[in-house]
Amino acid sequence: MIYSSELIKGTLKTIVLKQLENNKRMYGYEITQKVKELTSDKIQITEGALYPTLHALEADGLVTTETEYIGKRVRKYYSLSPKGKSTIDEKISELADFMNTMKFLLDIQPQTI
C-alpha cells in the first residue's frame, strides 16, 4: 500500500530535514531510498517533489551543500545548517501536536497490537 499523495503533502520538508538530522550528510537519491526502506515502500518520494524541496530548503538557509564527483558522476550532499537544526525540532513537535489533535478529531484509537 502506498499512501494517497495528498496525505504526504505538507510533511515532505519535515521528512527530509529529519533524515539529514539522523544521517548528518546525504544526497538526494540517498534520501529517497532511505525513506522508502524505512517505510517498507509506503512513502516513495518522487524526484519531481524532492529536488525542488531541497532547493527551497537551501534557499531558506536550512541546509548547506557540497558537490562531489564519484567517478564521473556528480553527487550533491546536503547537511543541516544551525538554522535547520532548530527548525527540525520545532517542525516535529508541531507535527506531533497536530497528529494528537487529528486523532481526537477523528476518534482514532491507539494501537492495541
Next chain:
Amino acid sequence: MIYSSELIKGTLKTIVLKQLENNKRMYGYEITQKVKELTSDKIQITEGALYPTLHALEADGLVTTETEYIGKRVRKYYSLSPKGKSTIDEKISELADFMNTMKFLLDIQPQTI
C-alpha cells in the same frame, strides 16, 4: 497556537466527512465552528478552503445537499451519502496508518502524560 497551513493540507476532506458522520446533517459555517471548538481554535477552516471542498465532495457523490431558509437567510445542509460513509472509514484508517508511519520515521514518542 494555530498549525501552519501546510499541515492541514490533504486532511481537510477527511475532517469534513468525519464531522458529517458524527452529526448527520450540517451546514458549512457550522462545520467551521465545530472544528474550531473541538480543536480549541487550533484548526480554523477558512471559507475559501471549505466551500470549494464541499462542492468537490458533492460533485464526487460523497455528500448530498438540502437548502433551507432560516428567516430570509439561506442555509445549505450537507449529509453523507452511502458512498461517503464507506469513504470516510477508508480515509480514516489510511490516515491512522500514515500517522504511525510518520511517528516511526520522525522518532516521535508516545505521550506519557
Next chain:
DNA sequence: AAAAATACATAAGAATATTATGCATACAAC
C-alpha cells in the same frame, strides 16, 4: 548489448490552499 539503477535537473499541468472580495441578513453595542 540492452536494461535497470544511479544521480542530477527542469517544465507543464493539476490540485488545493490563501487572501481578497462580494452579497446579504441578524443581532449587539454605543
Next chain:
DNA sequence: GTTGTATGCATAATATTCTTATGTATTTTT
C-alpha cells in the same frame, strides 16, 4: 439609529506544492 460583529453563502486571483513527463549522463546488472 447606525455601526460593528456574527452569521452564511460564494467566487476569483494568486501562491504553493505536488504529479507526471522529459532530459541528460554514468554505472551496474542481466
